[in-house]
Amino acid sequence: MTPQQLRFAIVLIIAVVVFACSVPPLQVTPQPRGQVVEAPRQLPKIPDPDPSAAEVPAGYHVEVVVKDLVYPSCTDLDGDGNLYVAEAGYVYGDEAAPARVWRVTPGGEMTIIADQLDGPITDLLFHQGRIYIAQKGKVSVIEGGGKLRDLVTDLPSFGDHFNNQLAAGADGKIYFGQGVATNSGVVGVDNFVFGWLPKYPSLHDVPPKDIKVSGHEYVTLDPMVLSSTKEPPLIRTGAFAAFGKGKVEGGTVKGSVKANGTILRMDPDGSNLEVFAWGVRNPYGLHWGRDGKLYCADNGYDDRGSRPVGNAPDVIWVIRQGAFYGWPDFVAGEPITESKFKAPDKPALEFILNDHPQVEKPLLTLPRQSAVTQIDISRSDRFGFENHLFVGNYGDMSPLVGQSHPVGYQVVRIDPVARSAQAFFRARQSSLGPKNMEYVQTAGPKRIVGVRFSPDGDALYVADIGAVAVVPSATPAIHPFPGTGTIWRVTKEGTRTKGPPANLSPLPGRGQVGRSQ
Numbered sequence: 001m002t003p004q005q006l007r008f009a010i011v012l013i014i015a016v017v018v019f020a021c022s023v024p025p026l027q028v029t030p031q032p033r034g035q036v037v038e039a040p041r042q043l044p045k046i047p048d049p050d051p052s053a054a055e056v057p058a059g060y061h062v063e064v065v066v067k068d069l070v071y072p073s074c075t076d077l078d079g080d081g082n083l084y085v086a087e088a089g090y091v092y093g094d095e096a097a098p099a100r101v102w103r104v105t106p107g108g109e110m111t112i113i114a115d116q117l118d119g120p121i122t123d124l125l126f127h128q129g130r131i132y133i134a135q136k137g138k139v140s141v142i143e144g145g146g147k148l149r150d151l152v153t154d155l156p157s158f159g160d161h162f163n164n165q166l167a168a169g170a171d172g173k174i175y176f177g178q179g180v181a182t183n184s185g186v187v188g189v190d191n192f193v194f195g196w197l198p199k200y201p202s203l204h205d206v207p208p209k210d211i212k213v214s215g216h217e218y219v220t221l222d223p224m225v226l227s228s229t230k231e232p233p234l235i236r237t238g239a240f241a242a243f244g245k246g247k248v249e250g251g252t253v254k255g256s257v258k259a260n261g262t263i264l265r266m267d268p269d270g271s272n273l274e275v276f277a278w279g280v281r282n283p284y285g286l287h288w289g290r291d292g293k294l295y296c297a298d299n300g301y302d303d304r305g306s307r308p309v310g311n312a313p314d315v316i317w318v319i320r321q322g323a324f325y326g327w328p329d330f331v332a333g334e335p336i337t338e339s340k341f342k343a344p345d346k347p348a349l350e351f352i353l354n355d356h357p358q359v360e361k362p363l364l365t366l367p368r369q370s371a372v373t374q375i376d377i378s379r380s381d382r383f384g385f386e387n388h389l390f391v392g393n394y395g396d397m398s399p400l401v402g403q404s405h406p407v408g409y410q411v412v413r414i415d416p417v418a419r420s421a422q423a424f425f426r427a428r429q430s431s432l433g434p435k436n437m438e439y440v441q442t443a444g445p446k447r448i449v450g451v452r453f454s455p456d457g458d459a460l461y462v463a464d465i466g467a468v469a470v471v472p473s474a475t476p477a478i479h480p481f482p483g484t485g486t487i488w489r490v491t492k493e494g495t496r497t498k499g500p501p502a503n504l505s506p507l508p509g510r511g512q513v514g515r516s517q
Contacts (some may be wrong), residue, residue, distance in 0.1 A: 010303035030311075033310040039473035044433070044441045046467045047226065049486040050156050052432035053444035057467070061493045064504040065461070066104060068510055069485035070097050072463045074165075074374065074450035081106040084131060085487055088449075091118020091465060092237035093478035095195070101133065101142075104500045114148055122284070123374070123450075125166040127174070128268060134166050134176060139270065150367060151270025156181060156206050159196055160270060161282040161299075164372050169288055172207070173265040175276060177283030177296065180260040181205045184336075185328035185352050187243040188306035188406045192223040197385065201240045205328075208259035208275040213239045215247045218306035232257040237306065239352040251354070261327045263319050279359075280317065284392060285375035285451075289416070294319040295363070297372035301331060303343040310343035311338060313365035314372045317393070333361040339353070353442050364419050369396035370408040373449045380457025383492055389414040391458060392448040395439060397470050397478070410437045411448055411462060425462060425490055440467045440481070445488060459497045462488040483507075 035153035051062040066072075066085060073088035082103055089099020099119035101113050112131065123134040133143040135507040137157040140150045155163045161179020170172055182191060187204050191197040201224070215238070222235040222244065257264075263277040263286070285297030301309035312331045319325075329336050329351045336349045366372060373392035378385045393407035410426035429442025440444045450463025464482035471477050491497060 002218070002457075002500070008065055017395070019357075033401050039471050039477070043471075043479065044437055046441065046481050046484045047443040049445075049464075049488070050443035051488075053442060054382075054410070054488065055426050055428045056442070058491055061491050062425075062497070063489045063491075064458060064486055065489045065502055066487040066504045067109075067485075068465070068483050068505040068507045070482045071465050071480070072450070072485040072487060073121055073465060074123045075452050075461045075487060076124045076131070076451070077454050077461070077499060078126050079455055080260050081500070082486070083500050084113075084126065085122050085463070086120050086121040086124050086133070086450075087180075087485070088102070088465065089117060091120070091468060091480045092400065093468070093480045094482065095119070097482055099135065101131070102506070103280055104480070104504060106498060106500055108241055108501050108504055110504065110506055113146055114142055114308060117148075119254055120162060122162055123165045123176075123287060125168065125174070127166075127168050132166055133172065136162055136382045139163065139174075139266070141178065142189055144231065152266060152273055156405075158200050159203055159205070159260075159300050160191065160194055161260075164282075164284045165286045167286045167288050167294070169265070169294070170292070172268070174268055175265045175286055175294065177262060177280065177286050177287075178258075178262045178264055179299075180327065181284035182308055183302050183305045184309055185217050185239045186306040186309040187241070188218065189220050189223050189239055190305035191243070197243060198224060204242050205240050205260045206258070207240065207253055207255045208257065208262050209255035211240070211253050211255065211354055213248055213253055214350065214354060215251060216350055217247050220306050220494070239307075263294075274322055276317050276322050277325065279327045279330075281327045284373050286319075287375040287377055287389070289377050290379060290387060291416075293416075295375055295377070295389055295416070297375050300368055301341075302369075302386075303346070305328075308343040309341050309349065310346070310348045311340055311368060313368050315362045315391070316364040316366070316372075318363050319342045319359070323360050326359045328352050329356060330359050333359055339358070363416060364414060364421060366391075366393075366412065366421060367407050371397075372396055374451045376451045376453050376460070377454065378457065378460075380453075382458050382495065383453070383460065387416070389416060390451050392451045393423075393464070394447045394449060394465070400434070406438050409445070409447060410449055411460075425460075425488070436472050440469045445486070446484070454497065454499060458491060458495050459499060461488040461499075462490065464488060 003294040030237045054062045071088040071091045085102045100115040118136040125132040133140045137155045139152045159181025164177040217236040222233040225233040235244040240253040266273045280300035300312035300314045371394035393408035413424040414421045427442045431444045432438040433441025447465045464486045467481040469479045
């Protein structure tokens with residue numbers, strides 16, 4: 001999408017929020033502009049990552065393992081101390097970055113072992129001697145000789161969210177989350193802004209089983225039609241339907257195993273794919289605990305689109321087989337029709353599904369727009385906090401999401417017994433940049449995506465995708481900074497690790513790299 005298209009689409013969204021309902025008459029009301037804000041004439045300089053700019057509890061030590069990466073999203077390690085790092089190949093505002101996997105040896109040698117993948121790469125899993133890769137719409141594996149083979153393809157990952165973190169279960173299965181295509185079940189102008197609606201106009205959410213949906217239709221501007229007439233081009237869209245198709249014929253939507261908003265599982269060879277649970281919105285983080293429970297980090301609804309939802313927290317779930325977690329009609333176990341979830345100056349919310357199974361309750365909620373990402377669990381008394389969950393937070397997208405202050409941008413530690421959470425790893429307050437650039441112009445951690453303990457549990461590796469700014473202006477624009485991504489390592493003070501040395505870089509002359517290709 002060009003900058004001009006993006007500005008046009010955001011203007012449409014400003015108008016659409018006024019009348020995203022089906023009650024006639026429909027009209028566009030001019031919105032108060034207030035003081036016009038201009039974007040900065042020069043983009044900020046991003047400082048190099050510095051461990052002294054990171055904050056951890058007393059007794060812990062921080063290192064920069066690899067810097068200068070292009071949107072690193074995840075890591076894993078094998079038993080020999082080799083670190084595997086994925087550069088995502090996609091981040092908001094940049095769809096053309098390289099999607100690839102690096103191997104970093106204990107001696108500091110960096111080698112690309114998989115390239116030209118389908119971004120975003122959302123996870124790597126070293127399992128039974130092979131590297132599994134979660135990439136856009138598929139799960140693949142690197143086999144002997146470095147050959148890449150796709151195990152599962154055609155996953156419904158071409159909307160807002162993707163297939164996410166991989167988790168190996170004690171039953172021999174591999175589990176992963178599959179995000180939804182839309183915010184809350186209806187394709188709208190916000191999906192035009194995200195860039196996929198013009199490319200995939202027939203795309204919509206797919207349920208894991210046949211469902212009955214309401215006949216409610218949502219009226220919006222049509223961003224794919226430019227009109228010079230006095231009347232704006234309007235279009236009607238039903239839930240679980242393609243943009244502009246109206247309500248679903250007969251009210252029944254057919255289900256599929258490759259469904260949105262699900263936890264899926266498969267055999268290690270990709271066979272026997274099946275739905276394990278459903279009704280999650282964007283189950284980015286997934287991990288099996290030593291207590292035999294499957295923990296999930298799920299992104300809450302946004303105040304955007306044809307069915308905006310207000311005050312929705314991010315959620316930590318315990319996933320049970322066959323259970324329903326509420327999307328698109330419940331927020332953290334509560335009905336979406338509750339008045340507290342009505343976005344300011346937006347229509348009251350109605351149910352989409354005619355019938356609801358019993359809805360699960362969350363283990364814990366986190367502040368809205370935290371943008372939870374991966375999960376790992378401490379399993380070493382030498383690291384501490386055994387059996388606690390460590391959850392990445394990408395951080396909000398202010399001012400696009402309406403936040404008045406930044407939230408997220410850290411790794412939080414969760415005690416699943418006490419059901420409490422507190423910050424474990426984040427940028428020091430003194431290291432933050434100026435207003436609106438706090439986590440852009442900092443030498444500390446910025447946007448956390450990957451969270452992974454070493455096989456012995458002694459070290460926590462954190463994939464920081466780097467600086468991503470929402471440039472303040474009349475129509476705010478997302479601007480990522482490639483090459484600012486970092487892999488951080490956190491250990492107890494005095495701990496010796498089997499992994500790579502510190503301060504590596506894929507750029508010549510920037511670190512202790514032995515060889516790259």
